[in-house]
Amino acid sequence: MKILVTGGAGYIGSHTCVELINAGYEVVIADNFLNSCPVVLDRIKELTGRDFGFYECDLRDRAPLDKIFAEHKIDAVIHFAGLKAVGESVEKPLEYYDNNLGCTLTLCEAMRAANCKRLVFSSSATVYGMNNPSPLREDMPIGGTTNPYGTTKYMIELILRDLYASDNTWSIALLRYFNPIGAHKSGRIGENPNGIPNNLMPYITQVAVGKLPYINVFGNDYDTPDGTGVRDYIHVVDLALGHLKAVEKIMSGTGIDAYNLGTGKGYSVLEMIRSLEKASGKKLNYKIMGRRPGDLASCYSDPSKALRELGWRAERGLEEMCEDSWRWQSMNPEGY
Numbered sequence: 001m002k003i004l005v006t007g008g009a010g011y012i013g014s015h016t017c018v019e020l021i022n023a024g025y026e027v028v029i030a031d032n033f034l035n036s037c038p039v040v041l042d043r044i045k046e047l048t049g050r051d052f053g054f055y056e057c058d059l060r061d062r063a064p065l066d067k068i069f070a071e072h073k074i075d076a077v078i079h080f081a082g083l084k085a086v087g088e089s090v091e092k093p094l095e096y097y098d099n100n101l102g103c104t105l106t107l108c109e110a111m112r113a114a115n116c117k118r119l120v121f122s123s124s125a126t127v128y129g130m131n132n133p134s135p136l137r138e139d140m141p142i143g144g145t146t147n148p149y150g151t152t153k154y155m156i157e158l159i160l161r162d163l164y165a166s167d168n169t170w171s172i173a174l175l176r177y178f179n180p181i182g183a184h185k186s187g188r189i190g191e192n193p194n195g196i197p198n199n200l201m202p203y204i205t206q207v208a209v210g211k212l213p214y215i216n217v218f219g220n221d222y223d224t225p226d227g228t229g230v231r232d233y234i235h236v237v238d239l240a241l242g243h244l245k246a247v248e249k250i251m252s253g254t255g256i257d258a259y260n261l262g263t264g265k266g267y268s269v270l271e272m273i274r275s276l277e278k279a280s281g282k283k284l285n286y287k288i289m290g291r292r293p294g295d296l297a298s299c300y301s302d303p304s305k306a307l308r309e310l311g312w313r314a315e316r317g318l319e320e321m322c323e324d325s326w327r328w329q330s331m332n333p334e335g336y
């Protein structure tokens with residue numbers, strides 16, 4: 001079975017490619033390295049001992065997509081490609097709408113033309129917006145997003161539902177990721193943010209490795225056990241394995257469904273700092289700052305639908321997530 005992985009050179013995409021290849025799938029990656037670099041491809045080869053197809057292309061361009069579908073019999077597509085920085089999306093809304101919606105529309109047009117109608121889409125917990133209480137369930141209303149990035153994910157979910165309504169031979173899984181962290185056990189692939197990280201875990205590991213002086217803790221007056229924000233952190237390898245289960249699901253019938261990929265457990269910012277201190281053996285400095293605009297107090301999943309319908313659940317706990325994040329950061333202090 002052959003899977004096209006868009007954005008396969010990125011953080012989640014690279015881990016998913018390793019698991020797909022190790023499970024015996026053939027993989028074709030399409031990526032333009034907008035937020036990744038070519039060395040990732042060598043690392044995937046090194047970890048799997050197998051080769052795969054690669055096309056350097058912008059997913060908004062139709063011609064290379066048609067070429068991929070002409071040169072390979074693609075059974076299903078996993079669509080990771082997109083821009084993902086919340087703050088940047090507020091500064092550059094047009095670029096975010098253009099890239100995230102443009103990639104998805106062009107990809108779906110090319111898939112339809114090639115009669116490949118099986119798609120796994122990278123959605124996000126952000127589609128639940130500000131108004132739903134945790135634990136978040138797939139049947140809760142979505143929308144009310146607070147930034148252009150989140151709105152692109154919400155809009156793409158609506159677009160894909162309209163697509164299915166127009167042609168029910170499609171089979172689509174909308175995977176709503178919570179907070180992916182961690183890295184492959186080898187320490188050879190991991191998250192590689194450009195510049196100063198926006199997300200908590202890469203920020204913490206960069207403090208631990210000495211690249212940044214201290215962690216800014218955004219608020220300690222939330223209605224949570226220690227006052228700091230609570231999130232559902234999930235090991236990126238568990239997340240990757242969720243994609244394999246989603247592929248099995250979309251191969252088995254038609255329809256469109258959303259699934260939370262999370263652990264169902266929430267940890268606070270201070271718990272994350274302590275856990276990374278333990279994993280790294282280093283004392284980490286932090287400062288309490290004001291709240292970050294748009295942040296929720298708590299955000300965690302009810303992951304039971306994925307267990308029920310995909311047969312998937314996260315197996316890796318917080319300690320392992322932090323050990324693996326630290327191994328990646330300490331082995332690659334400057335990233336790739």
Ligand code: NAD
Nearest residue numbers: 007010011012031032033034035036058059081082122124
């Ligand atoms: P990433 O930035 O590491 O990977 C995205 C990949 O897509 C990169 O390799 C980038 O070069 C590529 N890309 C972007 N625009 C492209 C284009 N126009 N044409 C071709 N390639 C393009 O991000 P990630 O963390 O691996 O996230 C993957 C997907 O999961 C994204 O859609 C993201 O929005 C979604 N997601 C991520 C998180 C998270 O916290 N990391 C959470 C929820 C959802």
Ligand code: WQD
Nearest residue numbers: 086124126198199200201203216217218229230231269295
């Ligand atoms: C986690 C917690 C912060 C940084 C974002 C996107 C979401 C999804 C995942 C893609 C919060 C606190 C953070 C720091 C801190 N991405 N924090 N100091 O905001 O839950 O989710 O990434 O879809 O859409 O919104 O993740 O890692 O930024 O923050 O105190 O330097 O850490 O306030 O409580 P978030 P995060």
